Amino acid sequence: MTKPDIRRPLTLRDVSEACGVSEMTVSRVLRNRDDVSPATREKVLAAARELGYVPNKIAGGLASQRVNLVAVIVPSLSNMVFPEVLGGISAALEDTGLQPVFGVTNYLAAREEAVLYEMLSWRPSGVILAGLEHTPAARAMLENAGIPVVEIMDTDGEAIDSVVGISHRAAGRQMAEAIVAAGYRRIGFLGTKMPHDHRARKRMEGLTAGLAEHGLELAATEFYEGGSALAKGREMTEAILKRVPDLDFLYYSNDMIGAGGLIWCLEKGLDIPETLGLAGFNGLEFLEGLPRRLATIDACRREIGERAAQIIAGRGMDGVIGGVRVELTPVLQPGDTIRRR
Amino acid sequence: MTKPDIRRPLTLRDVSEACGVSEMTVSRVLRNRDDVSPATREKVLAAARELGYVPNKIAGGLASQRVNLVAVIVPSLSNMVFPEVLGGISAALEDTGLQPVFGVTNYLAAREEAVLYEMLSWRPSGVILAGLEHTPAARAMLENAGIPVVEIMDTDGEAIDSVVGISHRAAGRQMAEAIVAAGYRRIGFLGTKMPHDHRARKRMEGLTAGLAEHGLELAATEFYEGGSALAKGREMTEAILKRVPDLDFLYYSNDMIGAGGLIWCLEKGLDIPETLGLAGFNGLEFLEGLPRRLATIDACRREIGERAAQIIAGRGMDGVIGGVRVELTPVLQPGDTIRRR
DNA sequence: CTGAAAGCGCTAACAT
C-alpha cells in the first residue's frame, strides 16, 4: 500500500504535491471550474482519487464565506407528514448544489430555538422551518441571519420572510361546510393534546367557526397524548361515543387517529357514513389500503417541501428580496365516510 | 420595510468591542469554559445576547479541528422504521454536545456514496450508517476518515468498525421455526422488489433456509414496488392467493404490507389464523390499532439508534479503538395471526 | 491558464 500511515486527514497540499500542480490549481479543478487545461485537470483528478482526498468544506466555507447547506427544521419525524415534506425538499434541492440538513424540535418552542441557533452557527444558505410561531429570540435570529427564511405548512399568521403552506383555519372551515352540507348536526372533534401543535389548533378553530356560521357548535371533544395514534383513535372514538352517544360526525385532527376510529366503527358494525360520518386530515397515502376511504383534506406536504426548496434555491445570497407568499388550496377528498346527498 | 443597514454577520470581535473584553476571553465565555471570572462572564454574555451574536462554527471547527456533528445516513424516511432509529440517536446524543445530521440515500448505493462524501467533507466526529453493504469507494472513505463508524440495523456481514443491529437471517429463520412449529406447510413470501434492500433479502434467505431444514420450501413469492404499502399489501395478498390458493401462511417483508394483507383477509372473512397464518416484520407500534395483532418480529429500531449513538459519543477522536459489535436479539411477537397449538 | 499572497473567524498554546 502506498498510502501514508499517518492518520492526518489529507489536505489540498497533499494532492498538490502528489501531482506537481499548485494548490490553487488543484482547488480550481476540484471545484469544477472551467479555467483549467484538460491535461492538468486529469492529472489532478487522478491524484485526488488515488489518494482518496475528501475536500474540507469547513476550510472552504470559511474562506469563501459561502456554505451549501439549507437548514430544515420540523417538529417531528414520527407522523409521516414531515418525512414527506423532507422528501419534497430533498428532491427539489437535488441538482442545485444545495444540501438539506434536518433538525427536529418535538413540538417544543425552546427546542426549536436551540436547534435553530445550532444550525445558524453553520451559516447555512437558507432556512426552512415549520410554522409561524417561534420564540422572540428565534424570530430575532432569523431576521438577523441575512439569509432567506421560508416558513412552511401554515399560512395563518405573519411570516418573517417567505411562507409556503395552506390555511389550516380554512381547512377546518371547509370541512365544517362539507359536514353541514351533508346533513350532520352533532359533531365531535378528536385531536392531540399537544398544546404546541398550532396547526391542529387552527383546524379546530376553523371547524368551530365554520359550524358557528350555521348556528352549530361542537357537541363534544376528546384529546389524547402519546402512544400509537391508530390505537388511540380507537380508544378515543369509543370514549367519545360513550360519553355523547348521539354524535353523528367525528372530525379527527389527523388521518392516523381517524383511521383507528374508522376501524373501530367498522368492527362495531356502525353504519358509516349514514349513522355516523368521519373525517381526518392530511391525505395520507396510507388511507388507500383501508376497508373504506376516510374523508380527508390533503395537506400538500410534498409540494410544500418542493416549493419551499425552490424559493431557497432561486435566490442568491446577496440582497434579501422581499418574501414570497405561496398559499396552496387543498382539496377535500370525501372518500366513503361522508354521506352524499 | 427593508432594513437599510447591510448586515455583515457579527463576529467575536464585535462582541469583544461591545464589552471591552478581549476576543479570546469572549471566546472562552461562549464556549462555557470555567476559567473566566463571573463578572466578565456576565458582561460578555450580556453583550452577546444584546447584539444577537451567533458563533461561527465554521471558523471554530477549522481552528479547533473538531466538529460536534455526527453524520447519520439512512436509506429512507418514509417507512416509519428509520424515523424511529433517528429518534433513538437524537435522544442518546441529547446531552453529549454532539449533533446528528441526517442524510437519505433512497436505497441507492451511488447515492449513499455521494451523501457520505458530502458529509465527510464536513469532518464530523463520527458516522452512523445503515447496512453493511457499501460501494468500494464508500468503504475506502470510511476506513480513511479516521473517525468512529457505526453500521447499524444488520449484523450479517463484515463491519468496517463498529456494528449495532440484529441478524436478519436469524430473524427469517426464527420465523420459519415458528411457522413450522405451528403446523403451517404451504408458505408464501411477499416483499418489496427493491434489489438494494439487503435486509429484506436476508430475511427471506433466512426464512428459506429455516424452512429447508424442515424439508419445506417457499410455495410462492410476490413482489411489489412503489405506491402505498398498505394498499400493495392488499393487492399482493389477493394476487398470491389467486395464483396459489392452497397457501396456509403468508410472510410479509414488512408490517405495513402485512397489515394491508391482514385487513384484506379479514374483509374476505378468511379464518385467521386457522386457515391462513400471517406475519410481518418490524414490530411497528402501528399494529396495535389493527383489528387483530399481526405476528411480527421487533427490529429494535430505537435501541439500535441509541446504542449506535452511545458508541460514537463514548469514543474520543483520538486513537481509533477496535470496533464494538452489538447484536441484539429480537423477540417474536406471535400476536393473533399465528395459530397456537 | 497558472501561481503567490492574504486573509476568512475562530481557538490552541503560550505568555502574563
Place this chain on the structure above:
DNA sequence: ATGTTAGCGCTTTCAG
C-alpha cells in the same frame, strides 16, 4: 484570570 500570537485548510484577489 486574561491577553497575545500563530495558524487551521481553503479561496479570493491579483500578478504573471
